[in-house]
Amino acid sequence: MKKPDFHFPPLLRKLKRGGPAITQPKDAGLVVAYTGIGRESRVIELGSGSGFMTVQLANVAKEVVSYEKRKEFLEIAKENVKRSGLKNVTFKHRDVFEGIDEKDGTWDLVLCDIPDSHKTVEMAHAALKKKGYLVGHCMQAEQAKALHLEAEKHFEEVFTIEGTVREYEVKEFGIRPKHFGLVYTAYLVFAQK
Amino acid sequence: MKKPDFHFPPLLRKLKRGGPAITQPKDAGLVVAYTGIGRESRVIELGSGSGFMTVQLANVAKEVVSYEKRKEFLEIAKENVKRSGLKNVTFKHRDVFEGIDEKDGTWDLVLCDIPDSHKTVEMAHAALKKKGYLVGHCMQAEQAKALHLEAEKHFEEVFTIEGTVREYEVKEFGIRPKHFGLVYTAYLVFAQK
Amino acid sequence: MKKPDFHFPPLLRKLKRGGPAITQPKDAGLVVAYTGIGRESRVIELGSGSGFMTVQLANVAKEVVSYEKRKEFLEIAKENVKRSGLKNVTFKHRDVFEGIDEKDGTWDLVLCDIPDSHKTVEMAHAALKKKGYLVGHCMQAEQAKALHLEAEKHFEEVFTIEGTVREYEVKEFGIRPKHFGLVYTAYLVFAQK
């Protein structure tokens, strides 16, 4: 069974892989679309990881501040932002549980991709402007649940979704989904202030 | 069975519904993510329809030119762009099969949401810059197939996907997908020049 | 949004609805297929509920013994088996946590559709013959997890799946999935002795 082709856009093909897990376009796309961030948006990322989400957010938003506590991940994420050519990302080498600098209620999106994401709810709430979103990218159902329930205590609206994409085999004689593929990446928890 | 909550971001909640079919955030998000369009991108839309896709693209891209042949749809799309507050959309009241003005090979994305989308392949190819994308939003499998096969004659890489989103019911006692929901909207055909 | 047509076979159309949740054909079918039960199989059901699963199992297997502690559910399940015309079901009005009679290691399948299904693992193990299956029909992810992990302590192979079915709209002009439908019913945990 061959690994499926992820069909990355040119932006992502330049990036280095092999480090921490990468965020698939489908999940970055769902984050952009369900939060409505755009050219004027300002974004905080908790957990730079491979930098794949960082690059996809920075390509759309005006500004991204990205926190990462692990030095080796930070280097990968920085390298990937550099390769993307984007100039609107500020990295901060810090464990977010020591506190983040952005507490002014002016941010549009806090994207959280770290363990214990439910413990970032108050911090994210302080950073976000009214109607802004905290989004958690959660690997396990339990993590999504913990974040969802904690967010309900502080935010106006909370919902949890999961997106899947199927690719089709298209030939003159017929169209059908491909037999094998990527069937899961993450649960996404959205909380609107 | 209640209609599912689509969880629109503030951007889309301002828009008027009830006219032509609306493009869900999930599909707009997949288009943004798989083409890598961003703040600097220039987009052509063939078929404004309800304006929901127009607004979602214009919120991310630098500029959108949108064609619509039906006067009543054009009015709805214009009204919706007005409600969104976005200033970077140019509407053209024309049947695209009479030809489009953009033939200069400088555009990043041609989004096509009209019947007979396979007949727009050459027109889109002329408009797009190298590595730019034609994307078809197709309702029927046959339409996706026709576009996919025609695009393969002119473009470097073609793939067809379909995205689905499931929402979860999250309570203290348990997490599980909701029983009923939206299970299909469209096939998306991507062709990279 | 209309409730989707469940496309029940004649066997199920005779049954009474409106009581406890019914087991969809897709889930009964997955149980039959992944356990390989057939004409010669002997089945124990923990939790008769509406009798929908009872009837679907009894239609395939040689014999079904079905336990139900709630009198009102038992009456519904009995009525439904009567309506089906099947003669191979024995009902027992009992809380299974007081113990079941079948401890002889000769049964092919124990189907469990009650809360705290993870507490039935040892009881099921005693009832089953070598290579027989315990299957849990679990509503919440947590319930599936608890059963899966407990079963791993006693059974040879354990796997957890979820099945979804999409219906298609088929017209001369095109084929595509229907827009709305049933997207979730249950997690199914299979444990082979």
Added chain:
Amino acid sequence: MKKPDFHFPPLLRKLKRGGPAITQPKDAGLVVAYTGIGRESRVIELGSGSGFMTVQLANVAKEVVSYEKRKEFLEIAKENVKRSGLKNVTFKHRDVFEGIDEKDGTWDLVLCDIPDSHKTVEMAHAALKKKGYLVGHCMQAEQAKALHLEAEKHFEEVFTIEGTVREYEVKEFGIRPKHFGLVYTAYLVFAQK
């Protein structure tokens, strides 16, 4: 990417693979469940193929007659039924388009897994008893559409579905779907007389 474990029941683990495509338990299960066949049912199969569907049907039904025109497939299917130990299958080495023997309106199910399945509609109709089912196992969307539309001309109710199964990764620290897996096998068209 490793091939996913199909979790076959003991019945299927005895069978030989490597010839024509095998029918997955999920699809055999959907056929059994949506047609309601059981211990008393009599089934005709058009296209024995690998014998995987034959065995799964014969394990549930009273009697199966299976047609196959290709000698090499017939040998594989016969070998697989022999391995299963089932004694209720009759094979016929014949191209079904030359006509089948069963025209008496007494059969419960005609399962069709051959190309041009839409051309078997009248033959199947003649064989089936009132309320019996023709089911087509179709690889391409076009094949499902052709069968669906042709069946609508002769049968009382026709519906087309597709089933997918996702397996879960279950650990003490969390539950989530596995990342990669089988995402498509076939469209299933059901037509009730």
